[in-house]
Ligand code: HEM
């Protein structure tokens with residue numbers, strides 16, 4: 134009369150504390166990214182619904198058009214920053230010290246993105262696009278602004294990583310987690326660019 | 332045959348472990364057990380506030396316009412604020428912190444056999460943000476205009492436009508508090524999932540994880556996946572309130588129904604977020620006190636994941652009268668009826684676990700059995716609401732209210748008492764008084780049914796929710812409608828039962844007080860002869876939890892195994908080799 138499927142069979146345990154398949158810092162970041170993806174999905178679907186039901190067309194008449202061409206340059210800069218970070222990761226795994234140059238390049242390109250966007254916002258505000266001027270403006274600042282805050286936050290973490298790297302106490306898992314988050318911030322941008330600007 | 336040598340890994344990010352002052356020890360601790368107690372105490376304090384609110388607005392409904400002892404005359408605006416914040420508190424500041432945060436923190440490291448969460452500092456930050464959110468919410472009751480009164484679902488334009496809700500500050504503080512609370516649980520959830528996946532004792536395979544841990548992990552995943560859109564919605568709502576944007580304002584080209592989608596896309600999975608931990612506690616209790624393995628462990632696990640996925644497809648059943656296309660309503664009717672199947676299955680699994688067990692009817696077991704019985708009523712009435720036809724009538728009546736109290740009360744109150752009474756010896760090292768425990772049990776469960784059964788009837792008779800006084804509605808003041816009672820008599824009955832139930836909570840606090848004052852620690856590490864790893868640690872567990880980190884040799888539910896029976900015991904702990 135043994136139970137139908139037993140977990141009681143004797144087992145052999147030879148690996149006392151196996152290293153986890155995904156380091157904790159990375160796993161935690163991935164879980165966080167799950168929420169982030171869903172948050173952007175919420176914003177994008179709200180945007181799409183509002184845009185689809187706009188009676189006066191989109192963007193609304195009398196509202197400034199978004200600088201799609203200039204932002205394409207900025208998009209490329211952000212994507213290159215992701216490539217630079219990937220490169221930094223590869224070098225880090227081979228020889229830790231070699232990662233410095235691409236790491237700094239990634240940071241610089243990320244910072245360029247933020248500054249470029251800041252300049253763009255100032256121009257748009259001057260042209261009369263604000264959060265209250267139209268749904269178009271409201272969603273633009275909401276979505277692009279939320280992404281911008283992510284870039285700034287991720288850059289702060291990257292600065293910390295750069296500093297630790299310089300001091301020679303950068304844990305591999307911390308660096309990996311930071312990279313994963315940056316790939317997310319970079320990866321979501323082309324989607325936002327296509328939907329909001331084009 | 333090689334065996335594991337348990338290694339004492341030094342986790343260098345665990346902070347320093349010396350004895351420090353009160354502040355460091357209780358308010359600035361990174362120890363998962365201390366953080367669990369912080370969440371527990373805060374959650375229980377919020378429950379007292381939420382219970383008091385219920386008392387005040389129920390008194391108003393039973394005796395409209397009369398001064399409520401302990402509060403005074405209730406104005407319509409106060410009534411709305413009390414109802415709104417009662418719901419908000421009970422879901423976000425009681426059910427979530429107690430079921431997930433307090434028990435998740437206490438149980439996960441102990442049950443998977445490690446010394447702390449993987450990110451102890453994030454864990455501490457999680458509680459601190461949670462405390463801040465509670466303070467923001469409470470302060471919103473005292474600002475100019477009073478607390479927010481636009482219902483816990485915060486539908487715009489009522490919630491967005493201060494000319495409508497008349498609580499310009501209260502409404503914003505309310506959204507800010509909820510948003511902060513979400514951040515706190517995000518940080519907590521990251522810890523729960525990562526710890527359960529990465530810090531298990533050697534030998535513990537995925538199918539050896541106790542159900543309570545699995546359920547909290549799945550609940551955390553559901554929370555993390557569903558809360559994103561609501562965070563987006565909350566930001567948009569705050570902007571509508573403070574920056575004058577018009578995301579949800581039709582006059583500015585916005586769409587108020589959009590909020591309902593963002594809210595309920597989170598709102599429905601959220602009911603499973605709170606349900607699952609309670610189901611997990613019940614699983615631990617009924618196996619221990621019927622001395623039987625959990626029936627169909629793997630099936631339950633797959634079902635939980637399946638339910639989690641399905642729970643993202645039913646949200647619009649809250650919007651059947653919000654002008655959605657009837658063809659869409661059909662689809663959501665079907666998904667809603669589908670999701671009741673796995674829930675029913677889980678109930679049957681628990682009953683099958685009890686079948687032919689040798690049952691001990693102590694206090695935790697009584698709570699667990701009550702959970703199954705009462706939750707069944709809640710689940711079954713959900714099916715009526717899930718069918719769009721009847722729901723057109725039932726929507727926003729007391730039938731809905733009774734439905735979700737027959738689900739939330741078993742989850743948040745009965746489930747919490749399940750966990751508390753069962754793990755109390757582990758938390759404190761002392762056994763609670765059984766007689767007081769049983770008095771408290773019956774004094775809670777009987778009045779609970781007396782409160783809410785009449786509300787089903789009132790809902791059937793068309794009584795709407797969120798109404799300050801029914802005196803002006805002749806058809807809602809009819810005499811002799813049920814068991815000789817008139818509609819107002821039933822309101823009085825429900826209120827009286829609530830007062831009785833609240834009074835019986837004193838018994839619980841007396842019991843807690845008596846136990847804590849007891850001198851000797853009479854529980855021992857394993858008072859129930861249970862199998863899972865927390866019962867290996869001393870009661871209460873010290874810093875680092877285990878004298879020696881354990882190794883796991885089998886699943887957590889090996890009760891009454893024939894091999895062991897031959898040796899004269901009916902349990903087989905996970906940590907024992909032979
Ligand atoms: C996990 C346990 C459950 C909990 C905690 C729960 C909770 C709730 C809550 C809080 C509401 C009211 C929301 C509001 O308007 O304020 C509600 C309504 C509803 N529930 Fe449940 N519920 C549970 C299970 C179910 C099940 C199993 C079903 C269907 C099979 C169901 C179907 C519904 C429907 C259709 C409504 C909307 C009714 C209406 O507003 O007209 N629920 N539930």
Ligand SMILES: [Cu+2]
Pocket residue numbers: 598599602645646648649
């Ligand atoms: Cu629902």
